[in-house]
Amino acid sequence: MTVEEFVHTYYVDRTGTNSSKWDGLKRKFGRSDLLSMWVADMEFKTPQPVIDALAKRIEHGxxxxxxxxxxxxxxxxxxxxxxxxxxxxxxxxxxxxxxxxxxxxxxxxxxxxxxxxxxxxxxxxxxxxxxxxxxxxxxxxxxxxxxxxxxxxxxxxxxxxxxxxxxxxxxxxxxxxxxxxxxxxxxxxxxxxxxxxxxxxxxxxxxxxxxxxxxxxxxxxxxxxxxxxxxxxxxxxxxxxxxxxxxxxxxxxxxxxxxxxxxxxxxxxxxxxxxxxxxxxxxxxxxxxGESWRQDLMKVIYSNYDYVKESMKDYPEVTVVPLEGTYLTFIDLRAYVPLDEIREFVQDKCHIGCDYGEWFGENWKGFIRLNIATHPDFVHQAIESIKRELKNYICHAALKERC
Ligand SMILES: Cc1ncc(COP(=O)(O)O)c(C=O)c1O
Missing domain, CATH: 3.40.640.10 (Type I PLP-dependent aspartate aminotransferase-like (Major domain))
Incomplete structure (x- = not known):
């Protein structure tokens, strides 16, 4: 399957299904209007043979x-x-x-x-x-x-x-x-x-x-x-x-x-x-x-990753850490956003719910972790909002300097 076919076939909107990732946003981040890219699961249905095997077992009763x-x-x-x-x-x-x-x-x-x-x-x-x-x-x-x-x-x-x-x-x-x-x-x-x-x-x-x-x-x-x-x-x-x-x-x-x-x-x-x-x-x-499904999933994940990497090249001092494995991309924003403003930047300006570097160890503040095993549209939306807000941020900083 192509990326588009996979997404078309397996993507599901998980809001209102008791999902931690979407329905748990308020609990985790204090607001539910964020684009959710935190907990490590996906918006894709499991392979059809798994659903069939479960259905058969459930039917047994x-x-x-x-x-x-x-x-x-x-x-x-x-x-x-x-x-x-x-x-x-x-x-x-x-x-x-x-x-x-x-x-x-x-x-x-x-x-x-x-x-x-x-x-x-x-x-x-x-x-x-x-x-x-x-x-x-x-x-x-x-x-x-x-x-x-x-x-x-x-x-x-x-x-x-x-x-x-x-x-x-x-x-x-x-x-x-x-x-x-x-x-x-x-x-x-x-x-x-x-x-x-x-x-x-x-x-x-x-x-x-x-x-x-x-x-x-x-x-x-x-x-x-x-x-x-x-x-x-x-x-x-x-x-x-x-x-x-x-x-x-x-x-x-x-x-x-x-x-x-x-x-x-x-x-x-x-x-x-x-x-x-x-x-x-x-x-x-x-x-x-599940193997053919997994192979198709890899295309989605790594094409999402390629998008993130390519797209962030507009901001060369943002480092998108190479993703050899996992679907969790770690991004270093420290060159542009002061450490104590990262959360405000990501959550309040970009409207993204994601994992923060310091959760993974005290020296990693300034990084964010985005889960990219999701609909490519969400990945595009997240990256576009980060780029838009970086631009605003840099303009503000430049203006401040001129004053
Ligand atoms: C490295 C690692 N270990 C374990 C887990 C979670 O494992 P489980 O859901 O089986 O408790 C995760 C989930 O993100 C993970 O990234």
Whole structure:
């Protein structure tokens, strides 16, 4: 399908459907008249075979306790092998009602109060919260940001681990909001440091299937043929890829039997949950039949991104961070808008509801994160309003200077 065909076929107006993104605007930003580009889900219907599988299950009418069928594990393994050249054994897999709760559990099950947990900022804010809320010591290692691109400062990372006796690293791969899809050599260096200092790695790979043309995602556990598999717990899900977030279903993959035993012991004590029939049904259908839809979706996301990048060239000092993966574009407005005016600029002048840089770490104020997995018209509208307001802003500043 072309971008236009995809948008025509799958776009839906979500206002009035209890969507956090649209109907939650007032709660989040104090006003509901904003163009919503924040929370990471999409305005597109999930693939038709997923809807069909759900309809069939709903039609059955009985929603008692459910088993996870063998076919689910096969579909997950097939998806991972086909897309990421990584095979998953059935006994490694556990389920959680989403990755955020899993992050909290991991911190609780594998660390003690006051233990150091490291993250690389700017990063998805629940990474920060799950450490702070559980009374662990949050260690934030900023990514290097140079020429509009994010890279890892390995020396700083290692020093922070050693100085703070860090026990756990929560890795975002692909990285939200830096847009990086880590290369194998980058992962090798990062994971090598963790292995050297006995740091357990939680690799959140929820964005694994959303990568720009020609960019290859590598699961952390697959780096160099599985070199670091024993120190990694992977969390992935079909929720971002196929717009299934509200079904609260994520895969937790633990190849190391000792870590699995700790996970199972913790689950026995604190979390005796069944699996979610609807989440499992949707995920299996998506893994089996969603690929052509996903490929078409990628065209929409990356053509939206190309538009943002091209269009912002009129303001060369605005940096649109390269988007290798995820559908969340990080934009640096610091050259034009003073830090303490960013929010007023974006919200009150541009009328956009989006995520702010400082949510992802204290040093990133002045950036905004726009979710571009949406109708191209919304992306155009957002960028045009940012450009219009930048122009006004610059004119005002010039006038002030002349006075
Ligand atoms: C890196 C990352 N992890 C986790 C999540 C949310 O996971 P879940 O909805 O499964 O709790 C998001 C959502 O934006 C995300 O970007």
């Amino acid at each position: 009985v929603f008692g306790y459910a088993e996870v069928p063998d076919s689910y594990y096969e579909a997950l393994d097939q998806w991972m092998r086909d897309h990421h050249s990584y095979s998953i054994k059935r006994e490694w897999v556990r389920f959680t009602p989403g990755i955020i709760p899993a992050l909290y559990w991991f911190v609780n099950m594998f660390t003690k109060e006051n233990d150091g947990v490291i993250v690389m900022t700017p990063v998805y804010y629940p990474f920060l919260n799950c450490v702070k809320d559980t009374n662990r010591k949050l260690i934030t290692c900023d990514l290097d940001y140079e020429d509009g691109k994010f890279t890892i400062n390995y020396d700083r990372f290692e020093k922070m681990i050693v100085d703070n006796d860090v026990k756990m690293y929560i890795l975002s791969s692909p990285h939200n909001p830096a847009g990086r899809v880590w290369k194998e050599e980058e992962l090798d260096k990062m994971l090598g440091i963790c292995e050297k200092h006995n740091v357990l790695v939680i690799s959140d790979e929820i964005h694994q299937d959303i990568t720009a043309p020609g960019v290859k995602f590598i699961p952390s556990a697959a780096v160099l043929g599985g070199k670091y598999e024993s120190i990694i717990i992977t969390a992935n899900a079909p929720s971002k890829t196929f717009n299934l977030a509200s079904f609260l279903h994520a895969n937790i993959i633990i190849p190391n039997p000792e870590l699995r035993a700790i996970y199972d012991e913790f689950s026995k004590r604190y979390y005796q949950a069944e699996s979610n029939l609807i989440g499992i049904t949707a995920a299996e259908a998506a893994y089996r039949h």
